[in-house]
Amino acid sequence: MSDSLALGFTNAMDYARARELLSHHEYSPEGIGKALGEGGALSMHSSHFPIWLRRTNAATPLNTLIRLFLLNVPVDADRARQALEPMDLASWEKANLLSRNGEHVVPQVQIQTHGDLLLASDMPSQLYAGHRSDYVMGIARSSMLLVNQTLRGPVRRALDLGAGCGIQALLCAPHSGQVWATDQNPRAAMFTGFNARLNGIDNLQTRIGDLFEPFAGERFDLIVCSAPYMISPYAKFMFCESGMRGDQFCRQIVRQAPDYLEEGGFMQLICNWAHGAKQTWREGLADWFTDIGCDVLVVGGGTEDASSYATSWIGTTESESETRFKEIYDEWMDYYQREGIEAVSYGVITLRRASGKANWQCLEEVSQMAGSCGDAIARFFQSQDFLRSAADKQSILDTRFRCSPDVRFEQHFQPSAEGWEIVSARVRLSQGFCYSNDINVHVANMLARCNGERTLRDLLGELAATVNVELQPLIDQALPFVRHLVHQGFLSPGTAAAN
Numbered sequence: 001m002s003d004s005l006a007l008g009f010t011n012a013m014d015y016a017r018a019r020e021l022l023s024h025h026e027y028s029p030e031g032i033g034k035a036l037g038e039g040g041a042l043s044m045h046s047s048h049f050p051i052w053l054r055r056t057n058a059a060t061p062l063n064t065l066i067r068l069f070l071l072n073v074p075v076d077a078d079r080a081r082q083a084l085e086p087m088d089l090a091s092w093e094k095a096n097l098l099s100r101n102g103e104h105v106v107p108q109v110q111i112q113t114h115g116d117l118l119l120a121s122d123m124p125s126q127l128y129a130g131h132r133s134d135y136v137m138g139i140a141r142s143s144m145l146l147v148n149q150t151l152r153g154p155v156r157r158a159l160d161l162g163a164g165c166g167i168q169a170l171l172c173a174p175h176s177g178q179v180w181a182t183d184q185n186p187r188a189a190m191f192t193g194f195n196a197r198l199n200g201i202d203n204l205q206t207r208i209g210d211l212f213e214p215f216a217g218e219r220f221d222l223i224v225c226s227a228p229y230m231i232s233p234y235a236k237f238m239f240c241e242s243g244m245r246g247d248q249f250c251r252q253i254v255r256q257a258p259d260y261l262e263e264g265g266f267m268q269l270i271c272n273w274a275h276g277a278k279q280t281w282r283e284g285l286a287d288w289f290t291d292i293g294c295d296v297l298v299v300g301g302g303t304e305d306a307s308s309y310a311t312s313w314i315g316t317t318e319s320e321s322e323t324r325f326k327e328i329y330d331e332w333m334d335y336y337q338r339e340g341i342e343a344v345s346y347g348v349i350t351l352r353r354a355s356g357k358a359n360w361q362c363l364e365e366v367s368q369m370a371g372s373c374g375d376a377i378a379r380f381f382q383s384q385d386f387l388r389s390a391a392d393k394q395s396i397l398d399t400r401f402r403c404s405p406d407v408r409f410e411q412h413f414q415p416s417a418e419g420w421e422i423v424s425a426r427v428r429l430s431q432g433f434c435y436s437n438d439i440n441v442h443v444a445n446m447l448a449r450c451n452g453e454r455t456l457r458d459l460l461g462e463l464a465a466t467v468n469v470e471l472q473p474l475i476d477q478a479l480p481f482v483r484h485l486v487h488q489g490f491l492s493p494g495t496a497a498a499n
Helices: 013-024 029-036 046-055 061-069 077-084 089-094 124-128 141-149 167-175 186-198 248-260 306-317 325-339 374-389 393-397 441-448 456-467 471-488
Strands: 098-101 104-107 110-114 117-121 155-161 176-183 204-208 220-225 261-275 294-305 343-353 361-365 399-403 407-416 419-429 436-438 491-496
Touching: 013 186, 029 046, 029 061, 029 110, 046 061, 061 077, 061 104, 077 089, 077 104, 089 098, 117 167, 117 186, 141 167, 141 261, 141 343, 141 374, 155 167, 167 176, 167 186, 167 204, 167 220, 176 186, 186 204, 220 248, 248 261, 248 343, 294 306, 294 374, 306 325, 306 343, 343 374, 374 471, 374 491, 393 399, 393 456, 393 471, 399 456, 407 441, 419 441, 436 471, 441 456, 441 471, 456 471, 471 491
Parallel strands: 155 176, 155 220, 176 204, 220 261, 294 361
Antiparallel strands: 098 104, 110 117, 261 343, 294 343, 399 491, 407 419, 419 436
């Protein structure tokens, strides 16, 4: 795309026409995946490029659209015209989506798909060649990590902080009365606005500015943020580098966010944080949440040593990484040494504004996730509220718990002289945060009977009779495990029995 900020159709009706055209030709995750083969819609790794070129050689409209807007290669002008019918090629050129180079049409943007969404952004070649500092990235792995954990309950006002191409804002639009998207990069705001119109979303507005600056005095029910969190010695690219030392940028967002949240409102931020090699990822966050008036859940995503972290980002952002790798690598490592950075962890932080009370912090390590985890996070906050309000034994015993429908009970057997004998038994969650726990078969049966109708006291009484043990010692042994199951989402609290 040219350096001009003009991106968009001159005829407002062309947005709907373009959306209909792309849909008609199955420019979707399913259609693209079928055309490119398994994994084709998920990764644009260069080693597959020749394969995808061959698979899109036939001049079908879908193949042409994939070549232009996903593989980012020029096509013959006649082929482009045929793919864009009944729209005319000139309208796409005037929109700065395509340009002409002799008898060929050249793509100016990338258009990715996510579900029903179409998301325009800069082409990857513009980043890898180091062409521009105001590069706007499309859907990235980090984007999807935040998408997967975003709360999807209905809200009145939502804010996408550091919007980039706008994927977070667009996905918030269906469950929000109004969405604002902000970025300090004017080109990012331009892409977000274009993508909102391309997808027929009319409750999204964009503002340009540094973090919360455009929203002084305003509050939101939900804030999502994938701002530049990379810890690097430079400030070359606005989408990933803040120019602040170490992890100060993410820390600053965490400290500022509560002032822009409604009471009970949530902020969700994907970020990196630095720490020493002998520290755990939890220790790296030790002083981040002091006195901010928020309950905090951190879902850790992993840790890399400083060398591996630098190597990965150098390969992604440095156009001269092959010819000048040693020199660039030394600059990064010298910077980390000066800052005392030996390891970098990443994850998603969820804050809930909860003023006037003792706030809690939970730093969770989840080894496996499945499906959308937003509901799991919402239930996690509800469970923590319950566990802190029901601190005494009687409150727990008088609660009618409900077993999650996502619980699965598994047993493993081995042959023995008498037949099959149980080696192990466990319960696990099949959706959300896929925790698992070893469990006794009798306790597993009691768990299944938690249907919201009977109190835990009654169920434990039945269990005591079944296994022929005294009730009180069983209660003392069971309550910590029950609280653990509530904490992880296996059990959700229902109503309490009347006194």
